[in-house]
Amino acid sequence: MNSTLTENSDGKATVDYKDPLSGGDRIGMPEKSSHHSSTSSLPSMSFHSMDPKQRSWIFESVGGYFAPAEDLSKLSPTRQEKLLMRDLIYAFSGVPSTHISADITVEEMADLSPDDMSKIRFKIDDGFTSVFRTLANELLPMIGHYISVQGFIDLTKMTPRCERTCLALANSMDNIMQQYHDLQSNLETELSEKKLDLQKLVEQIRPWLPTMEIFATIAVDMRHLKLNSSQLLSMLEDRYQEQKSKAKLEVKERLGQMLEYTSRNYMKMVQQWTQKGIINDTKQEFFIEDLNPAADNCWDSYWKTRYYLHTNRLPNFLLQQAEIILLAGKYFNILRQCNVIITPMNALLTYSPKDMTHLEIIRNSYELPAKKLKDYLFKDHQMVMHLRNLRNFCLLREKRFANDLMENSRQYMKNKVYQLKSNKMDGFLEKILEFLDDDFGVLFEMQLKEVDVMTQLKGIEPLNSGNENFASDTLDIHNSNGYETLALHYEVNWPVSLVINSQRLEQVQILHRVIFFLLHVKSELEAKKPIANSRSHRLRERMVKIILSVEQYMTMDIIEPQWTELITTVTRASNIDEVLSAFKHTLDQCVQLCLFAGIVYVRSIFTLGSICLNYCDSLSIETDSLEFNRCVAEYEENFESMLSSILGLVREFSKTVVKSGRANEKVPESSRQLLLRLESIDKDLEAKSFC
Template structure:
């Protein structure tokens, strides 16, 4: 056997990562066999038996000064003195060490800047930051060629350690597992490259320049992967991790199209598990979220009754409003703009299921690819399908448009003759204190008023006696339900202050006509009912006989009555004709043209909000309180006139009229002052609609705040 080849074979075996113990054991066996051979030789009187000849023919362990055994990561591997090697042998050795180092195998000539013992003490997150250096004994030309590739070692260790840690952690989330799987799939190409490089080296077809050329593209890839692994090790949930990964991808300036495609595919693979949850929810209305990663949480207990078995009384707006909880921190940033559509798509599918509506559901794969918008189009389609169907069911099968017209007719007192008939029928009850009124009696009177109506839904209108005034109710509407206190009862209210209307819409109409918008309409109705009631009382002065004796009447008292009546009419016209009517007309146009249920409901809430904000000046409930106080001044005047019979003292009567005139004018002036202050603040705040509304109201009330002309 050729000795140089034997030396190479032995060296390769030793280099093959023999541990210190294994190396010592094999050397001890060799020495033991040698001792046995010597003893037998001496016993037979000859040292040249076949056995001894066989042992003597074994090559001795290489005894070259260039070999040194060095501990590398707990393994003892041989190395050679590079200064005694030719440039060609240095290149071949460097190529082999680089291939091993790129796959995480320790090398004697490529070492980290920190001690090997310290590597075990640093966190996996910091491994990628460890820098490696090449043995200075290598030729400068060789070192210059490979220095740029040395960070690849730390990047590889970081990515590989993340894969192993994730796969060995039982409670690891699906998104982190998906990232590890995506790394493994992409890294397979890297492993194939290392295998090819090793094969080419063995076949003597690889030089250092070619190795650098083939390995260089992976430097940027593993750097990105290492950064992604570092993010994934942080204290973030799945949605936050996806957001960080997507932001990292978006901030990169890719010069290599192939790298961009590779990283984009990796990100797409990572988001697949979350997008499957989104797909199941938006296209089937089902939440399959065993690890609590989805941003929609179903508050219904898993073992509770299915929503499809609920009675109409149980399945109401409040049920659907509280059943699902939105958790924004579980929604990835790249789905923020579609978050509402995602939430509503699944919710509407379940509402339609509760209504026993059958429809063909979507079944389209939902994937996220950075920079593309296909997922947005699918989410939009999956939302529009149930949103359009729900609107269609409410409009065609439950005649929603007719019910909305009824709200305008009853709550804003626009059905011809309704308000006057109600006030005439309930006149006596409205003058009484609310604690003396019987709700059933009031409902009976309302039914009598509606008896002649041809409205098929008139039976849905109900009487409601409120225990608080309109200003308090309006204040309660603007407070958060979490902080809202108990309604303060005021049993000193009269019937005209307490009477309110209620519209009892059943499911699924109650999805639109639920308590919140109806209560806002109720506040408007209570204010309008007061204004109508005061006008009626003023109009009835000197017309209804009192115990057969005429009432005292003068030009000044008649003028004050007309002034009060006109003021009440102007206030009503401002709320109805100037504020409510144009906005309600715009709303009904949307009702006729709406494509989805949300177009209708959003316009409905916006319309009511504007009517309250501009018509009742809901920024301050003082205005509503002032209207009721002003109305009370007018009603007190009516009571004064009705208490003075003809033939009484005219001087005393005129004095009382002047006092009511001053009180009325003074109170209107205080309302003008309040509105003027609001107009100034709205002008400085750039609120055009508020400013125009206040100006119009000031114009309507201006003449009533001035000193009255003397009546002849």
């Protein structure tokens, strides 16, 4: 066959044949191609016999090479269909096609955002019949999607030091794409064997279109959004959950496979942490960071701050498990520090969006060290005894201890703070505790606080809401008495301090200071003996009953039942966090219900007590003079006024739930209990007066 290749004026090459050939169906393109070839490559040409009437071909520049572009108007419908199928198969594999073109270049297409991707318009040569073009048009977006997907896979694999999760995504996508490549290969085979028509090709390619569209948006997002590992996994999870229609079940299945494969490295880190307490995170992908792994410290504040949580490194599907994931590894390390032997789990942890198996494994991984730590504290460190000591001594529920403390220290605590000596206060405490035969007596000590109770109350949760306008003041040491500043402290060691930590002890001290103050006022009032049946006697008796009612409300109505429930709960607890939660709940309830979560109420109680103490001082110079009677009347008026103010506050609490950030539904009920106690005093006094 003789031919001459020339270039015409518009840059197109033409070839003239001297001897026309007859017959033949193949149109100058190979039957098979490599689906991983670059978009700029083109298979080699082979020329077969042509229609005798066709004297020349035009060669279009396609991807940097010349490819034959026949005069479609001279082709039969059968040959048009075969030519279009051939071009579609190659275009869907990223190979430039002669008769299918986009309104932008291939290089520009690879860098488009997901929004711009939808704006690409592909067009089939108008020379094809409208029936063929209409049938194939719906699949044309597949071309751009494929280029984006394959470009992301190739670029990721070639990128050095790529994040493991990103590389896993590329490998997972490549594995799924292999099914698509196999389909392409089968289509080529069927085309060469004349077993394929355009309708059948469309039907086989169509199911891949939504998959390729999702894959393309993921690929472009990864190039433009710079997602870290957890953000990538969250994005895949979101894409998976978005596929809700039945038509996209196959897409959802493939996304599920991709998510399961891509999350393996991250879930491996979760497994090592929850089951061994080890962080293996050289590329800083895990959401937990150990700030001081080499330290060997043994106190609760260290363990509160040792681990830093990077919330931006936490996948969405692990958000609800974040706390127990953190605690599982933390408790393993605490037990390791305490030389407690524990056999860890060795369960493979993976994530599949189709089931929740990972939740059970994470929960079991957490329960193992959490239960072991609880058992260790209760069996080896007598945790129940420590909790009882807080109630009996710090909260003054041990009657002998409370009475002895008041009897031995009442006069001394009336001194100004600067006059008090720590060794003398310790002597009081040692003398009292030696008769109680308590193994943990050495853990108690007396402290003098530098702030008043109201300021201390403001600084703790959950009572600081609603008190923003309260000004914190340091006590004037020179003008403060010992009974205003005294607080009993319980100095526990690690690991008991994991439960009885500084925050819980702060709450205990607040309750102790209020109770101690009330008992001190009661003791001072009882020490004075005014003339029987006199006005001063009745006022003193009323003061004693009011102060005693407030103290008994705190200790008997609130603290005693709350602490009894606490001991029962922690004894039955299955893990350490149930203990921590129960202890926190108990103290929150005690502080809220005893003090009604209000600084104004506490200040009123201390003001009422101060009126009583000042009245006691006036009784030391008691006479039958008119001036004394006026003095008693003045104290009576001040006392009744303050008591009326307190009753007004309590009545408000009894009507509505505390309007703070953490409302307590038990406040109205408990405040009614206090009202009953206070209001019953007037009835008792009236009855005695009548008699």
